[in-house]
Amino acid sequence: MKIKEGFVLHSVGDENVVVAIGKMTKKFRGMIRLNSTGAFIFRQLEKETDEKGIIDALIAEYGIDEQTATTAATTFVSQLKDAGVLDI
Amino acid sequence: MEFCVSLAGVPVRVVHKYEHIRALCNDYLTDEEPIVTVFATDEEIEAEYKLTSGEFPLEICEGTCIHRAATRALVKYGVMLIHSAVITVDGEAFVFMAKSGVGKSTHIRLWQKVFGERAVVLNGDKPYFTFENGVLYAHGTPWRGKEFLGCNIKAPVRGMCLLHRGAENEISPATSRDAVGQIFHQVLLPQDGADMAAFMMMMDKIVRNVPMYNLYCNMEDDAARVAYNGMKGN
Structure with a gap:
C-alpha cells in the first residue's frame, strides 16, 4: 500500500498537516492533522510498503515493542484508509 | 479590456x-x-x-x-491572502481572524473609535501578506469586503488575533495548534505542488515568527484597549 498521488505532508509550526495538490484538490479540500508518529508513518507510506514494513520502521525509530508498534500501525492505516488517502 | x-x-x-x-x-x-x-x-x-x-x-x-x-x-x-480584518495604529498592523459573522468589522470599528486618527483600516476582508527582511507586512487590496473598509497602504504586522466573542475582554497567547487551525480556514490553498510547498513554508514562517493571540471580546470600547495592550505587551 501507498499514499495516493496528490496527497502531501507539510509541517507548519509544530503541526503536521496533509493537504491535496493537483487533480486531488477536486476531490479533497481541507487538511488532515497528524501527530509526530502519524507523520512518521505517513512518510513510510510515501513509498510502497505493507504493515510489516511500517511496524519494523516504528520499532527501529522509537525503540518500542512489537505489540505497541502493531497497534499504532494498524490503527493509523485504518484511519488513512477511511480518509481515502491510501491506495491499497 | x-x-x-x-x-x-x-x-x-x-x-x-x-x-x-x-x-x-x-x-x-x-x-x-x-x-x-x-x-x-x-x-x-x-x-x-x-x-x-x-x-x-x-x-x-x-x-x-x-x-x-x-x-x-x-x-x-511570496504573497499570501489571509482572510482577515487589519487595522493599523501608529503605523503598525493588527490582524483579526475569525469565523464568518463573529464580528471582525465591528471590532476594528471599536479601534477607530478608541484610537481616532492614530488608527487607519488597512483592509476589512482580504489583505495580502509578504515577508520583507524577516518581517511580515500586511498590504491593502482592492477587495475590501461588503463594507469597503481599507486603503492602499502597507504596514508591518505587530500581532495576529483569533477573534472570539466573549462576555469579558481577555487576550492570551495562542498555541501553534490554534493558530494553524484558524489560519487554514482563512486562506486559499494552492493547487500546484510547488506553490503548495512555498505556501506552507510561508505559513510556517508566520506561525513561528508572528505573535498569535486568542482574543475573547465583547462589543464595548474596552475590547479595543485590551486587544491593543495585549499585543503591544503593555
Missing part, C-alpha cells in the same frame, strides 16, 4: 470584461511592466454566479474570480 495594478508590490495585468473590477482597482493602478496576467473565463464567472445562487451580478462575480486568480498567481511571488 485590461489595466495594470500593483498588488502587494507585484505588478499584475488584469484582463477583464466588466467595468466593475476596473473601478474597484482604481487606487492600485500602476505604470510598471506587469509580470503576471490574470483573468476570469466566462465559465468561471458563470460557476461563481451559480455558487452564490445569483445573489451577486456577473460583474461582481468577475471581480471575485479575478481575486482568486490573482491570489493563486501571487503565491509564486
Whole structure:
C-alpha cells in the first residue's frame, strides 16, 4: 500500500498537516492533522510498503515493542484508509 | 479590456470584461511592466454566479474570480491572502481572524473609535501578506469586503488575533495548534505542488515568527484597549 498521488505532508509550526495538490484538490479540500508518529508513518507510506514494513520502521525509530508498534500501525492505516488517502 | 495594478508590490495585468473590477482597482493602478496576467473565463464567472445562487451580478462575480486568480498567481511571488480584518495604529498592523459573522468589522470599528486618527483600516476582508527582511507586512487590496473598509497602504504586522466573542475582554497567547487551525480556514490553498510547498513554508514562517493571540471580546470600547495592550505587551 501507498499514499495516493496528490496527497502531501507539510509541517507548519509544530503541526503536521496533509493537504491535496493537483487533480486531488477536486476531490479533497481541507487538511488532515497528524501527530509526530502519524507523520512518521505517513512518510513510510510515501513509498510502497505493507504493515510489516511500517511496524519494523516504528520499532527501529522509537525503540518500542512489537505489540505497541502493531497497534499504532494498524490503527493509523485504518484511519488513512477511511480518509481515502491510501491506495491499497 | 485590461489595466495594470500593483498588488502587494507585484505588478499584475488584469484582463477583464466588466467595468466593475476596473473601478474597484482604481487606487492600485500602476505604470510598471506587469509580470503576471490574470483573468476570469466566462465559465468561471458563470460557476461563481451559480455558487452564490445569483445573489451577486456577473460583474461582481468577475471581480471575485479575478481575486482568486490573482491570489493563486501571487503565491509564486511570496504573497499570501489571509482572510482577515487589519487595522493599523501608529503605523503598525493588527490582524483579526475569525469565523464568518463573529464580528471582525465591528471590532476594528471599536479601534477607530478608541484610537481616532492614530488608527487607519488597512483592509476589512482580504489583505495580502509578504515577508520583507524577516518581517511580515500586511498590504491593502482592492477587495475590501461588503463594507469597503481599507486603503492602499502597507504596514508591518505587530500581532495576529483569533477573534472570539466573549462576555469579558481577555487576550492570551495562542498555541501553534490554534493558530494553524484558524489560519487554514482563512486562506486559499494552492493547487500546484510547488506553490503548495512555498505556501506552507510561508505559513510556517508566520506561525513561528508572528505573535498569535486568542482574543475573547465583547462589543464595548474596552475590547479595543485590551486587544491593543495585549499585543503591544503593555
